[in-house]
Amino acid sequence: MSMRTAALTLATLFSAPSEAFWRMPCPGRLVQERIDPIVDPGEVSGHVHTVSGGSGFGFETSFEQQRQSACSSCPIKPDLSVYWTPKLYYMAEDGHFEDVPQAGEGEGVTGGMTIYYEQRGGPDDDDLKAFPPGFRMLAGDPFVRNATDAEAAPGKAVSYACLDYTGPAHEETEKMPDYNCPNGLRAQISSPLAGTSHMAYPIGAYNNGRCPDSHPHHLISIFYEVIYQTNLFADRWWGDQQPFVFAQGDRTGYGFHGDFVNGWAPEILQDAVDNCLSNSGKIADCPVFANDLYTDEECQACRLPTQIDEQVTGNLSSLPGCNPPTNGPEYATPQSCKTPEISSPTQYFTNVIESLGWEYQGCASDDIASRTLTGGFTWSDDMTVQHCIDYCKGEGFSLAGLEFANQCYCGNDYANQAAAPDPKILGNCWQPCAGNDQEVCGGSGALSVYKSCDGDACSNAVFHVNGTESASSASGGSSAEKRKRHIHKHAHGHAKFH
Known part of the structure; x- marks a missing residue:
């Protein structure tokens, strides 16, 4: 050959x-x-x-x-x-x-x-x-x-x-x-x-x-x-x-x-x-x-x-x-x-509609080189959902995003709409808040986003799993x-x- x-x-x-x-x-x-x-x-x-x-x-x-x-x-x-x-x-x-x-x-x-x-x-x-x-x-x-x-x-x-x-x-x-x-x-x-x-x-x-x-x-x-x-x-x-x-x-x-x-x-x-x-x-x-x-x-x-x-x-x-x-x-x-x-599916947000008048928008993505929320920023080892919302509200912003357990970002709109929460995607928001481990404060490159809302118009973004919107029993x-x-x-x- x-x-x-x-x-x-x-x-x-x-x-x-x-x-x-x-x-x-x-x-x-x-x-x-x-x-x-x-x-x-x-x-x-x-x-x-x-x-x-x-x-x-x-x-x-x-x-x-x-x-x-x-x-x-x-x-x-x-x-x-x-x-x-x-x-x-x-x-x-x-x-x-x-x-x-x-x-x-x-x-x-x-x-x-x-x-x-x-x-x-x-x-x-x-x-x-x-x-x-x-x-x-x-x-x-x-x-x-x-x-x-x-x-x-x-x-x-x-x-x-x-x-x-x-x-x-x-x-x-x-x-x-x-x-x-x-x-x-x-x-x-x-x-x-x-x-x-x-x-x-x-x-x-x-x-x-x-x-x-x-x-x-x-x-x-x-x-x-x-x-x-x-x-x-x-x-x-x-x-x-x-x-x-x-x-x-x-x-x-x-x-x-x-x-x-x-x-x-x-x-x-x-x-x-x-x-x-x-x-x-x-x-x-x-x-x-x-x-x-x-x-x-x-x-x-x-x-x-x-x-x-x-x-x-x-x-x-x-x-x-x-x-x-x-x-x-x-x-x-x-x-x-x-x-x-x-x-019902576990939800990774805190319901603050009645107490604060803010609704959960979902989990947004974030990038250190191109922030999703470009208004105010603060961080605290005692960070909670209310801590972040109070800060952003006090600074005149309508969006509050928590990230990496202790960070808080504010804005009135998403700088990158592609990074905004998608109600069909749960996202990478999983970290317990530094100030309250029963709450979730985003994750690495992920923002738990809350938005100010008005009365009956308020509605949290509840994530549904396909085929199981109503709980079934296998007791x-x-x-x-x-x-x-x-x-x-x-x-x-x-x-x-x-």
């Missing part, structure tokens, strides 16, 4: 759809609570999930609902899908639990995940199809506690990478490794590739095999990566097993899983499947959406308020829900117990058998193909 022929062969290989993929780092998350509209639609889920994607998400969601999302915590704007994986916890020797942060998390920044879209046509180089409207999928099984057959999956579709950026590389494992990972633990799962009304893993290779005759439609595949900062607990190991457990009580890691509800504009995803043929993985190298991306700041501002009055982070006496830690190898039995109700808990049936029904996906 000549060098020219070899070069052409190599070029063809690397440009083929079977080698192409794009990597979508989701820098933020929507919400973290017991929610799973695939397995437990309309009810409190059995265990805690971390959710990233389009803001149309709720305890019940659909393709149409996701397409109405006002924002996404993932960067590709045409993708308003939603992705979720289980929360990881540290289990102490005395039996209490602590949440394990995800990569990038801290100081108001939420940790997300990385989603790969892989164009693998299998040994026959099949034409790949985009996910159809209504498509939803559960990859993996939360109650598996042992290695399973690779073709039946999850099997080798679930894996773990022990991250060590300075030491020797570790081989990937099928379960959580029993040794410390200096730079954290990366959990990974591949989705099924082949479909009819339901999904199946390919024959021969879970990630690039031949579709079975029963599932002839070869879809683009999703690969989830979530990095957990297990290294923060390096000096707190005990016993002869790693000290971590997933939210569903899984001590092994075999029960890692990833859920997906499609929110792509169908024609755009198919265009990307057909024409995003780079093997760099960079979304900037895909001409279909390279110039249609959310910034990291916009992704961080795309959040949903919690709707379950339940602690899921910090120090916990037990895992949220009924999830006793189990090691298997037997299939874990879903447990039933009483759960909290789904309530009796969801049935364990019902949950088990849902898992088997939706493992590993369903939709109509044409």
Whole structure:
């Protein structure tokens, strides 16, 4: 073979759809609570999930609902899908639990995940199809506690990478490794590739095999990566097993899983499947959406308020829900117990309409180089909502914005209208006020904005979660058998193909 022929062969290989993929780092998350509209639609889920994607998400969601999302915590704007994986916890020797942060998390920044879209046509180089409207999928099984057959999956579709950026590389494992990972633990799962009304893993290779005759439609595949900062607990190991457990009580890691509800504009995803043929993985190298991306700041501002009055982070006496830690190898039995109700969404403002005659406008973005409110400014270690409003009112301004717990900005209009509060976007206002930790005083680059108003015209900007404007009740808990049936029904996906 000549060098020219070899070069052409190599070029063809690397440009083929079977080698192409794009990597979508989701820098933020929507919400973290017991929610799973695939397995437990309309009810409190059995265990805690971390959710990233389009803001149309709720305890019940659909393709149409996701397409109405006002924002996404993932960067590709045409993708308003939603992705979720289980929360990881540290289990102490005395039996209490602590949440394990995800990569990038801290100081108001939420940790997300990385989603790969892989164009693998299998040994026959099949034409790949985009996910159809209504498509939803559960990859993996939360109650598996042992290695399973690779073709039946999850099997080798679930894996773990022990991250060590300075030491020797570790081989990937099928379960959580029993040794410390200096730079954290990366959990990974591949989705099924082949479909009819339901999904199946390919024959021969879970990630690039031949579709079975029963599932002839070869879809683009999703690969989830979530990095957990297990290294923060390096000096707190005990016993002869790693000290971590997933939210569903899984001590092994075999029960890692990833859920997906499609929110792509169908024609755009198919265009990307057909024409995003780079093997760099960079979304900037895909001409279909390279110039249609959310910034990291916009992704961080795309959040949903919690709707379950339940602690899921910090120090916990037990895992949220009924999830006793189990090691298997037997299939874990879903447990039933009483759960909290789904309530109205948590609101992150103080109602001062009656006391001060000011209404909450929402969470605005701000930039140190280009302030959103350019009138007066003050700061105080005793900052509260009333403190800021009193100052701005005294200076003759009608807008008061609180930022970073102790700062107060004033104005009569927004210097940058693009930074004004959007009632459909919750924003990055999360920090307790320096003078009252029961109130919220903005965040980093985010302003909790109040405006003077007049009598009956006053109205706070109340944030609604799609599909849950009226609280539904799950006070009796969801049935364990019902949950088990849902898992088997939706493992590993369903939709109509044409």
